[in-house]
């Protein structure tokens with residue numbers, strides 16, 4: 001009996017230790033999301049979301065860096081982490097609904113909607129030519145507050161297009177959460193149009209983190225910084241035929 005008791009005494013603390021270590025391992029291996037923004041920046045880079053070179057972007061513009069968040073659908077842990085960071089930014093913004101800018105931000109908005117139990121609506125890129133001909137899918141009411149979710153802001157045009165549709169349908173839209181502000185003027189343009197943008201990363205942050213992690217050289221950082229300085233947007237005149245702006 002004493003021997004049995006001694007065995008239990010010896011094993012019990014180790015059992016707790018084993019339980020603690022294995023639980024931590026499971027949490028780390030299966031559910032761990034990138035705890036820091038730097039880890040997230042590196043995970044995005046490794047997932048192929050940061051493309052470097054002479055890349056053709058929207059409207060034939062060329063850029064030495066292109067951020068492609070569409071790849072994140074193939075990396076669920078990175079997706080969870082992106083959504084969680086955006087949720088943190090959304091905590092202090094009063095909203096009833098979420099709407100992702102099509103298409104890249106749709107899956108991100110869907111994950112945020114599920115995680116926070118916030119209803120989501122979807123904007124179509126084109127109006128349907130049959131059936132309901134609706135521009136927005138999902139349930140909403142006049143004056144509800146809708147938070148817009150976007151992957152990247154350059155000029156602010158894509159985000160503004162979504163905002164205009166939402167406002168035209170009677171929704172109240174004042175804020176957007178985005179993954180990356182490319183610091184090319186879009187955030188100021190959106191501010192002038194009544195939208196406050198909060199981002200996980202600015203391009204400066206992202207470059208610094210990737211440079212410190214040894215993913216991007218000093219020389220590449222310099223080329224990108226020069227490009228961003230030269231390629232700035234101060235309005236959305238180039239797409240004014242498609243938008244009803246405040247300006």
Ligand SMILES: O=c1ccn([C@@H]2O[C@H](COP(=O)(O)O)[C@@H](O)[C@H]2O)c(=O)[nH]1
Pocket residue numbers: 057058065066067068069101104151152153154155156157158159186
């Ligand atoms: O690095 C980038 C830059 C842009 N995009 C896509 O374009 C729009 C943002 O550009 P705006 O000029 O602000 O409209 C955004 O919806 C992105 O999907 C990108 O993916 N990566």
